[in-house]
Amino acid sequence: MQKIEEYPYCFHTLSNGIRLVHRYTPSIVSHCGLTIGIGSRDEKLSENGTAHFVEHCLFKGTSKRKAYRILDCIDGVGGELNAFTTKEETCVYGLYLQQYHERFLELLADIVFHSTFPEQAIEKEKEVILDEINSYMDTPSEQIFDDFEYRLFGNRGLGRMILGTPDKVKAMTRERLQDFVRANYTTDNMVVSTITSIPADKWFAMCEKHLGKEPKTERTNKRSSIGIYKPTYKSIDRDTYQSHIIIGNRAYSYRNPKKVAFSLLNNILGSGAMNSFLNMHIREKYGFTYSIESSYTAYYDTGVFSVYASTDKKHVNRTLELIKSELEKLQTKPINDKMLSRFKKQFIGQLIVNADHNQSEMLSMGKVLLNHGRITPLDEVCRQVAQITSGQLLEVAKEVFSEDKLSVMEYE
Numbered sequence: 001m002q003k004i005e006e007y008p009y010c011f012h013t014l015s016n017g018i019r020l021v022h023r024y025t026p027s028i029v030s031h032c033g034l035t036i037g038i039g040s041r042d043e044k045l046s047e048n049g050t051a052h053f054v055e056h057c058l059f060k061g062t063s064k065r066k067a068y069r070i071l072d073c074i075d076g077v078g079g080e081l082n083a084f085t086t087k088e089e090t091c092v093y094g095l096y097l098q099q100y101h102e103r104f105l106e107l108l109a110d111i112v113f114h115s116t117f118p119e120q121a122i123e124k125e126k127e128v129i130l131d132e133i134n135s136y137m138d139t140p141s142e143q144i145f146d147d148f149e150y151r152l153f154g155n156r157g158l159g160r161m162i163l164g165t166p167d168k169v170k171a172m173t174r175e176r177l178q179d180f181v182r183a184n185y186t187t188d189n190m191v192v193s194t195i196t197s198i199p200a201d202k203w204f205a206m207c208e209k210h211l212g213k214e215p216k217t218e219r220t221n222k223r224s225s226i227g228i229y230k231p232t233y234k235s236i237d238r239d240t241y242q243s244h245i246i247i248g249n250r251a252y253s254y255r256n257p258k259k260v261a262f263s264l265l266n267n268i269l270g271s272g273a274m275n276s277f278l279n280m281h282i283r284e285k286y287g288f289t290y291s292i293e294s295s296y297t298a299y300y301d302t303g304v305f306s307v308y309a310s311t312d313k314k315h316v317n318r319t320l321e322l323i324k325s326e327l328e329k330l331q332t333k334p335i336n337d338k339m340l341s342r343f344k345k346q347f348i349g350q351l352i353v354n355a356d357h358n359q360s361e362m363l364s365m366g367k368v369l370l371n372h373g374r375i376t377p378l379d380e381v382c383r384q385v386a387q388i389t390s391g392q393l394l395e396v397a398k399e400v401f402s403e404d405k406l407s408v409m410e411y412e
Helices: 050-057 067-075 098-114 119-137 140-153 166-170 174-184 200-210 259-271 277-286 313-332 337-355 358-372 378-386 390-401
Strands: 009-013 019-024 029-036 080-085 090-097 190-196 233-236 242-251 289-298 303-312 407-411
Touching (some): 009 200, 019 358, 029 098, 029 358, 050 080, 067 098, 090 358, 098 190, 119 140, 119 166, 140 233, 140 242, 140 303, 242 313, 242 390, 259 277, 259 289, 259 313, 259 337, 259 390, 277 289, 277 313, 289 313, 303 313, 313 390, 337 378, 337 390
Parallel strands (some): 233 407
Antiparallel strands (some): 009 019, 029 090, 029 190, 080 090, 242 303, 242 407
16 A cells, blocks of 8 residues: 655746646546746736736747647647746646657747747737636626635735736736746746646756756845734625625735644635535525535735635625624634544545645745745644644644634625
8 A cells, every 4th residue: 555655746946947846646547737936926916917917818828839839739649738836936837748848848838938928829818818807797606706816915915816807908018928937937936836747857957947947047036024914894886696795814924834724624614525613504504505615825925815705695694694693602612622633634534635636836936845845744744734723723723713803895
């Protein structure tokens, strides 16, 4: 039977500062990605939406490839090439048969460092992204999360939409995209991660060949502060059958040692499984809501905790009361040892299962190394979870769930 951490992480830094992390798998399918520590929070107000627009345009042509050749390079041999932008990262990644690893690395270097951003493609992509924004605005269960983060952070980086606004998208130019890449796509702020059957030393040599020859660059832009937080309540009329509710607060950054205990608490409350407190005590008991869950996102210098529920308009106030009641109980009533042991076992099991998904694990490796400078082995994380006490859970619950710190966003 395979043990946790049977295949350890291997690390290397290229001559230009790009960091590498490798993990062996016996699979013939390889997963690889390049993560850049640049997201929508790193944009100036005038640049809102640029990080996401750049990500779209990386596939539109380079100095040696047209768009169709980029798309065919990996997809044409049965693999997949993709990318995404978050509030703090941009990632280009793919999966493919292991014999095409060098082909993927060469393509990766080409699109990240040598994209030309053709003007004709930019104009077409404006329409694509405007349609993406409109689709998003038509989905209140998604839009409410961004509106809620605006309540937490205001018109600062973390409070603004990743997609940008229609006006900002329409004003996008080739020069703006190129300036953004030159300022932010720096080699000291990049990590390449892989899970593959290719030995680490051979993969490191491939990366040096295809990525190490790029000039060494250093990031000079600093992230803006998150500003002062004051709890708010906001209700917006929406012409929808369901009402949507979010209640939450700022939470711990991914560098805060209390993050592990709070992750467990969030799992118990509403993000773990069907046996979570929110699901059992509200959805199953009262039937007020089809969808109810809690979430916790850790950022560089802060975090976001929220509880989301969709419900009939006549149940909004009662649902909100029940959510607050669950948060209050976690601040005042310690979880007994038997129940805590069961929830810790569940959380550890989920961590192990998630680590068995190679694509998710590869993406996590890149993000964690980029942000922490190291990757905590899974068995160490599991030990940390196993040592959490009910007292620690009470402490973090009081700090984050206190009603006088909670903001509320409603679509009615």
